[in-house]
Amino acid sequence: MRPLKNTCQVAVIGGGVAGLAAARHTARLGKLVTLFEGSGLFGGLVATVGEVDFLPVPGTFSGQDLATALLGDARMAAVQIVEAHVSKIELGPSLTLTDAEHRTYHPESIIIATGASLRSLGIAREVEFTGRGVSHCATCDGGFFRAQDVVVAGGGDAAVHAALVLAKTSRRVIIVCRSKLKAKRDYIEKIAARENVDFIWDSEVEELLGEDGLSGVRVRNAKHGARSDIDCTGLFPFIGVVPNSGLVANSLRVASGCIQTDADFATSDRRVFAVGAVRLAYGGNLIQAMAEGVGAAEAVARLLSN
């Protein structure tokens, strides 16, 4: 066990867009801020997205462009960066935060911006086929499936966005979804206009087929139970996200795992705040995540000034 360290007044956990915005703004408000990022990659869920949508500014940005700009800005604002996963937050008379290297910190306030992870299908051989047909990144891996048939599982924004990316290079994209598309209208209009995209409705991927790599998927219709096989070399599951909230006490979370806050992003422990995709009632796009980060920074600054 290393000796105790307490160099941060405010700890921001998570270097996605919400955490980067929160850290920068809290530092600009004159607080000593330490930002913890555990994956080695800043930007979170959008870090690997080639072209980010729904930014209220003209121009084209990749997730990496955005993360680099936000990280640069945070550094300029004197945010201290610690590249470590935070494994535990303890709520006691003083807050205790422990990272994966067993270092402990006692910040006066914490902003949790740990976001969410893509939900896995939870079916046999998913891990075995990850990197051998199963991928969670259309931008990074789409090129491997040039002129081939691929399946996208899911019907929300991320799934349709991935299908649009894949449709540019793959021969055929088959979207398998359990209900109607829940993506934004703009995405639905674009995907409807693609001639190489087909849909299998009311269905879910039940089984992965293949020997050394993926050669197809077995799909089950949820309404009448009929099964059919689709030949494909790629499968991109985008069936929702799971909040990364395992580091906090159950008392701060609801059954879904999301962290509950008030309108100022404070949890039931007034020193601890939560923003972005880990928060219950988060709306789902990155501008909102950044705005929540700024809102929590303001609330933290008020708390520490009292």
Ligand SMILES: Cc1cc2nc3c(=O)[nH]c(=O)nc-3n(C[C@H](O)[C@H](O)[C@H](O)COP(=O)(O)OP(=O)(O)OC[C@H]3O[C@@H](n4cnc5c(N)ncnc54)[C@H](O)[C@@H]3O)c2cc1C
């Ligand atoms: C494929 C895809 C495409 C998308 N495209 C768009 C788009 O074009 N436009 C748009 O507006 N939205 C888009 N979104 C939604 C957007 O990505 C999210 O709403 C946004 O990323 C949420 O930001 P966040 O910072 O709250 O969480 P995240 O992006 O999940 O970031 C959380 C960060 O915290 C880190 N972390 C987690 N746990 C710990 C821990 N214990 N210790 C330290 N670090 C930790 C993670 O490594 C990660 O870097 C997309 C989502 C997906 C999945």
